[in-house]
Amino acid sequence: MDSAVESIGIIGVGELGRAVVEGLSDGVEDAPEIHLSPRGARAAAELSQRYPNARVCADNQDVVDRSELVIIAVRPQDRAALAGLRVDADKIVVSAVAGVGIDELRRTLGTEAPVVRTIPLPTVRERRSVTVTCPSHPAVDALFDRLGGALPVADEADFAVFSTLTGTLTTHYWYLATLTDWAARQGIPAKEADRYVRGLFQGVGRSLGDDTRSLKQLAGDHETPKGSNERIRTTRFDASNAASLTTALNGLLEHLR
Numbered sequence: 001m002d003s004a005v006e007s008i009g010i011i012g013v014g015e016l017g018r019a020v021v022e023g024l025s026d027g028v029e030d031a032p033e034i035h036l037s038p039r040g041a042r043a044a045a046e047l048s049q050r051y052p053n054a055r056v057c058a059d060n061q062d063v064v065d066r067s068e069l070v071i072i073a074v075r076p077q078d079r080a081a082l083a084g085l086r087v088d089a090d091k092i093v094v095s096a097v098a099g100v101g102i103d104e105l106r107r108t109l110g111t112e113a114p115v116v117r118t119i120p121l122p123t124v125r126e127r128r129s130v131t132v133t134c135p136s137h138p139a140v141d142a143l144f145d146r147l148g149g150a151l152p153v154a155d156e157a158d159f160a161v162f163s164t165l166t167g168t169l170t171t172h173y174w175y176l177a178t179l180t181d182w183a184a185r186q187g188i189p190a191k192e193a194d195r196y197v198r199g200l201f202q203g204v205g206r207s208l209g210d211d212t213r214s215l216k217q218l219a220g221d222h223e224t225p226k227g228s229n230e231r232i233r234t235t236r237f238d239a240s241n242a243a244s245l246t247t248a249l250n251g252l253l254e255h256l257r
Helices: 015-025 041-050 060-066 076-082 102-109 122-126 138-145 156-166 169-185 190-207 215-221 228-236 239-256
Strands: 007-011 033-036 054-056 069-072 092-095 115-119 131-134 150-152
Touching: 007 015, 007 060, 015 033, 015 041, 015 122, 033 041, 033 060, 041 054, 069 138, 076 102, 092 102, 092 138, 102 115, 115 138, 115 156, 131 138, 131 156, 138 150, 156 239, 169 190
Parallel strands: 007 033, 007 069, 033 054, 069 092, 092 115, 131 150
Antiparallel strands: 115 131
């Protein structure tokens, strides 16, 4: 099969499914056909109205039958609903189901089709998100290259490490929320504090695009000896806090393996 698939199915049209459709379709001249499951009917209907290449199918089996590559984006607790689907061996199954291994999903589907685990993020809608894939598959890697880049890993043990890193995402948002709450307690209007913190860390996001410098180099380049940034960093992120974070990461990794 050519690495550029022309027909893609999505089972589970939640936030992630919506982001994939938008990333593949918005402003794209050669957008693939996209077949959407009726699950998440409102979102699926809205997407099919916005994009002529997207259509809502009768059921999940209809999605599979019409697609070369099928993205499964249901919640882990809902995967039992996949049982009974007929997935021929010439299909490609892309799993975005957290915590469910390849062998388990293949047993649920009762298929010999290739199954690739992935960690796509909602920023695929902006075609700026690097997506981990396991194992590497030319069609799957090509798909996510269109959405910001694919990062193939060798096995599910490595995949679990990247899944663990992904589990830190909302911690960063909560850190920013804590900063804005502190500023508000100092008398700064909440909207002004929110606006400033967002702008401050959007700049950090842009600096991350410079991959010629390591993350530690970026930190060093943004602080001066005995300056404000160094003071907060060394106070907030001391050895005990670093150890606490490591313990939390190890615990999540053990859970995901």
